[in-house]
Amino acid sequence: MKTNHDHWRGIFNALAAAALFGLSTPLAKVLLGTMPPLLLAGLLYAGSGIGLCVWLALRQLRQRPAAEAPLTRADLPWLAGAVLFGGMLGPVLLMAGLAQTPASTASLLLNLESVLTAALAWVVFRENVDRRVFLGMLAIVAGSVLLSWQRPTGTEVPWGALAIAGACLCWAIDNNLTRPVSGGDPVQIAAIKGGVAGTITIAIALLAGYHLPAALPLLATGLLGLVGYGVSLVLFVLALRDLGTARTGAYFSTAPFVGAALSLLLFAEHPTGMFWLAGALMALGVWLHVSERHTHEHTHAALVHNHRHRHDEHHQHTHDFPWDGNEPHTHPHVHEPLIHSHPHYPDLHHRHGH
Numbered sequence: 001m002k003t004n005h006d007h008w009r010g011i012f013n014a015l016a017a018a019a020l021f022g023l024s025t026p027l028a029k030v031l032l033g034t035m036p037p038l039l040l041a042g043l044l045y046a047g048s049g050i051g052l053c054v055w056l057a058l059r060q061l062r063q064r065p066a067a068e069a070p071l072t073r074a075d076l077p078w079l080a081g082a083v084l085f086g087g088m089l090g091p092v093l094l095m096a097g098l099a100q101t102p103a104s105t106a107s108l109l110l111n112l113e114s115v116l117t118a119a120l121a122w123v124v125f126r127e128n129v130d131r132r133v134f135l136g137m138l139a140i141v142a143g144s145v146l147l148s149w150q151r152p153t154g155t156e157v158p159w160g161a162l163a164i165a166g167a168c169l170c171w172a173i174d175n176n177l178t179r180p181v182s183g184g185d186p187v188q189i190a191a192i193k194g195g196v197a198g199t200i201t202i203a204i205a206l207l208a209g210y211h212l213p214a215a216l217p218l219l220a221t222g223l224l225g226l227v228g229y230g231v232s233l234v235l236f237v238l239a240l241r242d243l244g245t246a247r248t249g250a251y252f253s254t255a256p257f258v259g260a261a262l263s264l265l266l267f268a269e270h271p272t273g274m275f276w277l278a279g280a281l282m283a284l285g286v287w288l289h290v291s292e293r294h295t296h297e298h299t300h301a302a303l304v305h306n307h308r309h310r311h312d313e314h315h316q317h318t319h320d321f322p323w324d325g326n327e328p329h330t331h332p333h334v335h336e337p338l339i340h341s342h343p344h345y346p347d348l349h350h351r352h353g354h
Helices: 004-031 037-061 073-098 103-109 112-123 131-148 159-181 186-207 215-243 245-252 255-267 273-290
Strands: 295-300 303-309 329-335 338-343
Touching (some): 004 255, 073 103, 073 159, 103 273, 131 245, 131 273, 159 245, 245 273
């Protein structure tokens, strides 16, 4: 069965991804003073793509057997959609929203991503979301509504908050499109997304008349993109394998709290009582998500796929090649039909109906 080690590994990867991305939000706001939002978004993803391509090249030089399954032609449509929504539209909307919204408020508003991710996973992709997860979603939505209507003086419509909400919707679509390819190499997935999205967005910014910043801000942006977007995405894809989309999104919703805490330190902001009430509602929602337990008898249909795995209860197969006994390893393998019961999440092997 799915081991406790796998479960906690998924939680660790999701929380680590959240921490890295959460820290990047207020730091990106600092960089907004040196370049326009569109160019900053492109450079963040370009830094991610370049850094991860270097990682892939160094890994190739080691000339060891592939630890992860390579992407295939069937993965390209899913990845293209993820690049469009998550790598281009999402970052541009976030940078535009950050320009008009306090960094601490913007960080907490990003909790909407987990709610929209779970909603799409539930309604469109038919991933199981039980009552506890649904109530957590409602609590996070309530907190986000309180934050989004803290209007700046003289402003009728909170355009900054709406732009951040739009970014969350784009990333929710991205998360659900990434799930079908999460068995592939996560570094390759993140490198493609960062490289393609960064290149296109920078090209648009340059055509619009913007100019690249000085060397120091350029380097700082690239490094922030590598860590906050690239490494974070690699960890997020790994978490998708073990937890499914909605649950990974729930753990990832801790990112805004990390960002908000750093924002209060960096910008000496003085949040209102409404801010703390919204934060409490979001904290309740996150707790409801992460304390969920799902178990029932379920059926595994026959399946052939390729991903990094160990020989647990779900991977009892023979090999048609010499095997040295080392685990985990990667190769195409067959899953025979299986019926059993144990606690599980909608991971690579538990995407069944209810």
